[in-house]
Amino acid sequence: MKKRVLLLLFTILTMILIGACAKTSGDEPQSTQNVVAEEETKETDVQETNELTTTENEQEVTVTDHLGRTVTIKNQPERIVSGYYISTSALIALGLTDKLVGIEAKADSRPIYKLSAPKLLELPNVGTAKEFDLEGCVSLAPDLVILPIKLKDQISTLEKMGVTVIGVNPESEELLVEMITMIAKLTGVEDYDQLLTYYTEKGEALEGVYADTTDKPKVYLAGNSSMLSTATANMYQNDFIEAAGGTNVANNIEDSYWANISYEQLVEYNPDYIIIAPEAEYTKEDVMKDSNLSELSAIRNNKVFQMPTEFEAWDSPVPSSILGKMWLTSILYSDDYTNDSFAEDVYDFYNKFYNFDADKEVLAINE
Amino acid sequence: MRINGISGGYSDGFFISDISFNIEEGKIYALLGLNGSGKTTIIKMICGLIKLKSGNITIGEKDLFTLKEKERAKLISYVPQSGTIVYYTTVVDVVLMGATPYLNMFQTPAQEHREQALECLEILGISELADRNYLDLSEGQKQIVVIARALMQKGTYMLMDEPESSLDLINKNKLMKKIREIIINMNKSCVISMHNPEYALNYCDRILLLKDKKITEIDLKTEDINMVEKKLSEIYGQVKILEYNQKYMLYYSD
Amino acid sequence: MNNARKHYSMKSNRTNVITFAVLIFAFVLSIGVGKYSLSIEDITKVLKGTHENQMTINVFYMLRLPRSIMVVLAGIGLSMAGSVYQTLFKNPLASPDIIGVTSGANVGAAFSIVFISGNVLSVVFGAFLGGLLALSFVIGIVKFSRTDNVLTYVLAGIVINAISNGILMTIKYFSDPLNEMGAIEYWTMGSFGSITGEKLKIILPFFIIGMVGIFLMRWKIHVLSVSDEEVKTLGISVEQSRYLILLCSTLVVASVVCVTGLISFVGLVPPHIARSILKRNDFNTIVFSGLLGAILMILSDCIARTILPSELPISIITSFIGAPYLAFLVCTKKKI
Numbered sequence: 001m002k003k004r005v006l007l008l009l010f011t012i013l014t015m016i017l018i019g020a021c022a023k024t025s026g027d028e029p030q031s032t033q034n035v036v037a038e039e040e041t042k043e044t045d046v047q048e049t050n051e052l053t054t055t056e057n058e059q060e061v062t063v064t065d066h067l068g069r070t071v072t073i074k075n076q077p078e079r080i081v082s083g084y085y086i087s088t089s090a091l092i093a094l095g096l097t098d099k100l101v102g103i104e105a106k107a108d109s110r111p112i113y114k115l116s117a118p119k120l121l122e123l124p125n126v127g128t129a130k131e132f133d134l135e136g137c138v139s140l141a142p143d144l145v146i147l148p149i150k151l152k153d154q155i156s157t158l159e160k161m162g163v164t165v166i167g168v169n170p171e172s173e174e175l176l177v178e179m180i181t182m183i184a185k186l187t188g189v190e191d192y193d194q195l196l197t198y199y200t201e202k203g204e205a206l207e208g209v210y211a212d213t214t215d216k217p218k219v220y221l222a223g224n225s226s227m228l229s230t231a232t233a234n235m236y237q238n239d240f241i242e243a244a245g246g247t248n249v250a251n252n253i254e255d256s257y258w259a260n261i262s263y264e265q266l267v268e269y270n271p272d273y274i275i276i277a278p279e280a281e282y283t284k285e286d287v288m289k290d291s292n293l294s295e296l297s298a299i300r301n302n303k304v305f306q307m308p309t310e311f312e313a314w315d316s317p318v319p320s321s322i323l324g325k326m327w328l329t330s331i332l333y334s335d336d337y338t339n340d341s342f343a344e345d346v347y348d349f350y351n352k353f354y355n356f357d358a359d360k361e362v363l364a365i366n367e
Numbered sequence: 368m369r370i371n372g373i374s375g376g377y378s379d380g381f382f383i384s385d386i387s388f389n390i391e392e393g394k395i396y397a398l399l400g401l402n403g404s405g406k407t408t409i410i411k412m413i414c415g416l417i418k419l420k421s422g423n424i425t426i427g428e429k430d431l432f433t434l435k436e437k438e439r440a441k442l443i444s445y446v447p448q449s450g451t452i453v454y455y456t457t458v459v460d461v462v463l464m465g466a467t468p469y470l471n472m473f474q475t476p477a478q479e480h481r482e483q484a485l486e487c488l489e490i491l492g493i494s495e496l497a498d499r500n501y502l503d504l505s506e507g508q509k510q511i512v513v514i515a516r517a518l519m520q521k522g523t524y525m526l527m528d529e530p531e532s533s534l535d536l537i538n539k540n541k542l543m544k545k546i547r548e549i550i551i552n553m554n555k556s557c558v559i560s561m562h563n564p565e566y567a568l569n570y571c572d573r574i575l576l577l578k579d580k581k582i583t584e585i586d587l588k589t590e591d592i593n594m595v596e597k598k599l600s601e602i603y604g605q606v607k608i609l610e611y612n613q614k615y616m617l618y619y620s621d
Numbered sequence: 622m623n624n625a626r627k628h629y630s631m632k633s634n635r636t637n638v639i640t641f642a643v644l645i646f647a648f649v650l651s652i653g654v655g656k657y658s659l660s661i662e663d664i665t666k667v668l669k670g671t672h673e674n675q676m677t678i679n680v681f682y683m684l685r686l687p688r689s690i691m692v693v694l695a696g697i698g699l700s701m702a703g704s705v706y707q708t709l710f711k712n713p714l715a716s717p718d719i720i721g722v723t724s725g726a727n728v729g730a731a732f733s734i735v736f737i738s739g740n741v742l743s744v745v746f747g748a749f750l751g752g753l754l755a756l757s758f759v760i761g762i763v764k765f766s767r768t769d770n771v772l773t774y775v776l777a778g779i780v781i782n783a784i785s786n787g788i789l790m791t792i793k794y795f796s797d798p799l800n801e802m803g804a805i806e807y808w809t810m811g812s813f814g815s816i817t818g819e820k821l822k823i824i825l826p827f828f829i830i831g832m833v834g835i836f837l838m839r840w841k842i843h844v845l846s847v848s849d850e851e852v853k854t855l856g857i858s859v860e861q862s863r864y865l866i867l868l869c870s871t872l873v874v875a876s877v878v879c880v881t882g883l884i885s886f887v888g889l890v891p892p893h894i895a896r897s898i899l900k901r902n903d904f905n906t907i908v909f910s911g912l913l914g915a916i917l918m919i920l921s922d923c924i925a926r927t928i929l930p931s932e933l934p935i936s937i938i939t940s941f942i943g944a945p946y947l948a949f950l951v952c953t954k955k956k957i
Contacts, residue, residue: 131810454896472841
């Protein structure tokens with residue numbers, strides 16, 4: 001008796017499960033087809049609700065994203081979700097703040113949002129790269145979702161659900177430019193080349209500063225997690241140091257991520273400058289007082305600098321990363337490119353692209 | 368059952384060799400010997416828990432160890448010193464485990480097995496315990512339940528390893544009486560290893576005396592009581608047997 | 622004479638039916654809860670196939686339903702496997718996470734993410750082999766130490782967990798920090814956030830095979846709760862049966878954790894509660910603990926996806942429930 005009831009319960013349960021699954025499997029091919037068909041009706045819905053904004057731009061745009069996928073968009077997106085702080089910042093720079101309906105978690109750790117687009121802090125978040133919230137994202141009814149490529153599983157799921165989504169991988173200046181171009185094309189922003197031109201112009205200007213220097217200063221970039229973690233040859237941070245006219249002492253390490261080194265190794269490098277990453281969990285004081293390092297020339301000459309933290313993480317390939325290079329050049333070649341003119345440039349940059357007045361005082365170097 | 372010159376032992380060096388005796392149906396054998404004399408080893412060898420190094424055991428024409436475990440379990444059942452149940456389990460479920468040799472790989476006991484299990488409990492007079500939790504029972508009751516499980520296996524031969532060792536005096540006697548009852552009534556045979564020769568004298572038909580890793584068999588029906596006394600004295604020291612009311616008592620004479 | 626047993630079997634039937642009803646209720650609740658708003662009306666329309674918004678249909682069939690089903694499967698699977706382990710090892714602490722099977726599975730999955738491929742199928746196999754390897758290590762250590770008690774299993778579990786951690790760190794070191802590392806980290810936290818219909822479909826056959834195996838061998842599991850010697854004389858070849866059963870339950874665990882990541886304590890707590898409610902330990906109790914596990918899991922998951930604006934890893938919640946319970950068990954030394 002008892003066993004039979006048990007058996008029955010078990011069978012019912014299994015049947016429910018199999019039934020439910022069969023349903024998903026049965027419906028799936030159909031539903032992907034439907035997506036294409038339904039897209040039109042859905043979009044007419046959107047048009048009805050947003051009559052004023054979407055009447056002109058009917059042309060199709062196609063781009064290839066950083067996962068090599070071809071993404072086509074028919075109408076200019078009006079509801080954008082960005083799941084990555086770099087693409088969110090790029091959207092601000094492109095003047096698309098008002099179209100954002102959802103961003104990545106931990107937005108309050110990004111000062112640039114508060115300065116340039118405080119509205120973003122109120123937006124619902126769609127989680128982090130570790131805990132991406134698929135349902136939360138879909139519930140925002142986005143017509144364009146921008147995610148880092150590490151969320152490729154989620155990207156393919158969203159795609160199957162009929163959401164337009166691109167994967168971006170801004171890990172170098174080149175990829176950053178690609179990403180900005182991609183977003184600009186999809187959203188119909190035309191003056192994006194102003195930003196890109198700014199990059200090239202300033203880049204060339206920096207090269208001009210150190211063009212005649214043969215013996216470039218040796219720079220040690222201390223990472224966020226510890227003063228003994230450093231940027232290696234294959235990272236953006238290596239290019240960043242070189243573009244600013246320095247030599248990365250750790251460029252012999254071939255890793256593709258922050259590498260941990262020993263005190264001994266650091267003493268052996270004996271850098272001229274120690275640069276502390278902007279989001280470091282330790283202070284300049286900690287480095288200066290570390291007795292293991294007291295003999296380094298950077299310490300003796302008081303050449304330890306923390307990158308400014310007030311705006312963005314300039315050591316990473318954010319849209320304002322050019323400012324990081326400029327900052328470093330102003331440190332390494334302070335005679336040719338002074339701190340004051342750097343502060344002026346920062347003010348102009350944020351004024352032009354991010355629409356706010358940067359506080360020049362915070363950039364002053366106290367030696 | 369014929370046990371022909373079996374040898375075996377543990378990996379740590381204890382070894383017992385060339386043991387031979389026969390087990391007849393309807394008889395109870397007491398396996399007597401001092402601590403460490405190898406009583407448990409012999410029981411475990413017969414049950415197939417310790418591999419034989421040489422010799423064989425036959426029942427009729429069949430060699431016991433050419434049979435599968437399952438077939439063996441239908442012939443021989445084993446009653447350990449104490450059952451090893453650690454979780455709440457009903458008495459019926461413990462007894463039902465005895466039906467396992469009659470089930471195939473994926474089978475579960477059916478209603479008929481349940482009825483048989485209840486019968487076994489009834490035979491041993493503990494029907495009222497059927498739905499109690501095994502762990503809540505007294506040691507004596509637990510031992511009877513394990514015997515019920517052995518009964519459930521329907522084997523002719525029951526091997527018990529000091530089944531009374533953890534019981535108090537009253538329960539020891541009760542248990543032995545019960546064992547005797549079922550073995551005689553159901554024409555089974557039984558080998559019980561034990562410490563106290565008194566129980567052997569009172570409840571068993573034959574004694575298997577284990578000394579210096581050799582077996583001496585004593586038939587209590589035919590053997591003269593003085594001879595028994597003499598043989599027991601060889602291992603236990605100077606003992607005398609007293610007869611009173613058709614019961615035997617043992618005392619040390621020195 | 623039969624009254625008492627009838628009483629028990631009625632009681633246990635009633636308990637199972639009530640629990641099943643609660644589970645169905647919790648399941649319906651979990652289908653209704655989430656970031657995307659789906660009203661009961663929406664759901665009935667979707668089920669009838671008359672809903673006009675394709676996105677709602679997609680969310681329901683591709684995210685919401687698979688997730689809720691996976692939560693139920695994970696609860697049932699981990700709790701039943703835990704219950705089976707506890708019975709087989711005659712040890713109330715032998716749950717897949719405590720004796721190291723889950724972390725072994727974790728390493729297996731990480732290995733396959735980094736060195737083979739990140740697709741779900743190879744992750745299932747990686748997790749399965751990893752779990753099996755961990756299990757054989759535990760059995761090996763216990764056999765080698767010749768002390769078959771609670772402490773040995775816990776210690777063996779600590780050893781396995783430590784080894785797994787070491788291997789995991791090594792694998793992380795060799796992994797691509799941007800893509801694979803994220804996948805591994807995500808794994809060690811456990812979450813139902815990325816469950817989709819597709820993943821569910823891949824793991825379901827493995828889950829069912831394991832479950833059917835456990836179900837078919839339910840009597841063996843019961844008999845294996847006594848000492849090996851007794852089991853042998855009851856006509857079961859101990860090793861063969863034990864490995865077969867462990868294989869099935871490890872398959873169940875692996876098929877769950879390869880898509881959800883590590884979920885702590887779900888293998889441990891429900892079996893205890895089940896035993897203390899039913900006051901029995903037979904297959905009924907194992908099934909019952911599966912149902913309890915499913916309920917616990919659904920409630921934890923509902924909390925995980927609603928309490929904060931972003932999702933909370935499920936293990937945070939199950940640990941907050943499980944760890945105090947474990948402490949309570951250790952302190953009271955209750956009869957199990």
